[in-house]
Amino acid sequence: MKAQGDPNLICYMDGEYMRLGDANVGILTHALHYGTGVFEGIRAYWDAPGRELYLVRPFEHYARWKKNAGLLRINIPSEAGELSEITAELMRRNHFETDVYVRPIAFKSAERVGVSPDDVDAHAIVALPFGEYLHADNGVHAGVSSWRRIDDNMIPARGKICGAYVNSALASEEARRCGFDEAIFLNESGHVAEGATCNIFMVRNNKLITPPVTENILEGITRDSIMELAHNELGLQVVERPIDRSELYICDELFFSGTAVGLAPIVRVDHHDVLNAKIGPITAELQRQYVDATHGRMRQYRHWVMPVYASSPVGA
Numbered sequence: 001m002k003a004q005g006d007p008n009l010i011c012y013m014d015g016e017y018m019r020l021g022d023a024n025v026g027i028l029t030h031a032l033h034y035g036t037g038v039f040e041g042i043r044a045y046w047d048a049p050g051r052e053l054y055l056v057r058p059f060e061h062y063a064r065w066k067k068n069a070g071l072l073r074i075n076i077p078s079e080a081g082e083l084s085e086i087t088a089e090l091m092r093r094n095h096f097e098t099d100v101y102v103r104p105i106a107f108k109s110a111e112r113v114g115v116s117p118d119d120v121d122a123h124a125i126v127a128l129p130f131g132e133y134l135h136a137d138n139g140v141h142a143g144v145s146s147w148r149r150i151d152d153n154m155i156p157a158r159g160k161i162c163g164a165y166v167n168s169a170l171a172s173e174e175a176r177r178c179g180f181d182e183a184i185f186l187n188e189s190g191h192v193a194e195g196a197t198c199n200i201f202m203v204r205n206n207k208l209i210t211p212p213v214t215e216n217i218l219e220g221i222t223r224d225s226i227m228e229l230a231h232n233e234l235g236l237q238v239v240e241r242p243i244d245r246s247e248l249y250i251c252d253e254l255f256f257s258g259t260a261v262g263l264a265p266i267v268r269v270d271h272h273d274v275l276n277a278k279i280g281p282i283t284a285e286l287q288r289q290y291v292d293a294t295h296g297r298m299r300q301y302r303h304w305v306m307p308v309y310a311s312s313p314v315g316a
């Protein structure tokens with residue numbers, strides 16, 4: 001199996017499949033200096049018994065990518081359906097039989113100095129073998145960051161804009177140095193926004209609560225999946241409302257959601273135990289359902305996943 005940075009992995013750049021080792025950009029590339037790129041993160045899960053690789057909600061990810069690229073006026077010529085097919089083909093060309101992370105990136109590619117962008121755009125899709133992002137079997141310990149979430153009128157958090165991830169990198173680094181597994185951002189109004197790379201949910205009095213999309217969060221696709229599962233499968237009331245910091249310390253259950261982390265239970269926050277530092281029953285059930293749905297095991301959510309090999313046998 002090829003490892004993450006293997007130059008012989010096949011990626012897709014500006015309309016062509018090529019070796020990762022040949023997919024390079026110049027040192028003066030605009031996005032490298034000014035953060036003018038928009039990226040995505042998509043998972044594909046390998047279902048060993050069924051020998052199938054399932055891309056998770058690729059259409060929604062590509063639709064979001066195209067819209068977000070529009071915030072920076074970056075043009076991605078292909079449609080979301082076409083990009084999903086290209087990604088499935090990328091999986092097949094790499095003969096992946098393992099969990100995979102897909103990283104599409106669109107960026108301002110002119111090689112010159114000067115912050116004002118022009119209309120020279122590029123895009124690429126890289127796929128890497130990828131296991132666990134956050135070890136969360138026994139839950140994680142999160143800490144409220146001293147860094148605030150960027151505001152929509154600074155750099156839109158919903159945009160998944162490369163430069164905005166300096167905000168996440170600062171919070172993530174601080175959290176780890178302080179001994180936490182992940183950071184929780186408050187926004188400028190002091191409400192809970194999200195994790196450095198994930199959304200956040202809290203259970204209080206049998207209601208599933210998460211900040212609304214106007215609280216400077218990424219409009220997570222996993223967030224959307226979790227809300228649907230909670231409502232449809234668990235019959236829970238799902239509420240989008242601002243969350244105070246102190247609610248983190250008194251809530252019944254708490255968890256992160258995201259493409260990379262999946263659903264990660266939070267059992268301690270700022271050294272306060274959540275539910276005696278045990279993973280709560282609603283969190284555990286949602287986690288189980290999310291894993292099943294994204295591995296193609298729930299018929300009612302088969303439309304979330306795109307089988308990679310069904311239409312084209314391995315090696316074809």
Ligand SMILES: Cc1ncc(COP(=O)(O)O)c(C=O)c1O
Nearest residue numbers: 197198199218220221222258259
């Ligand atoms: C800041 C941030 N919030 C939330 C998420 C979760 O979004 P999604 O579920 O679409 O991966 C991500 C990951 O992409 C993220 O980077």
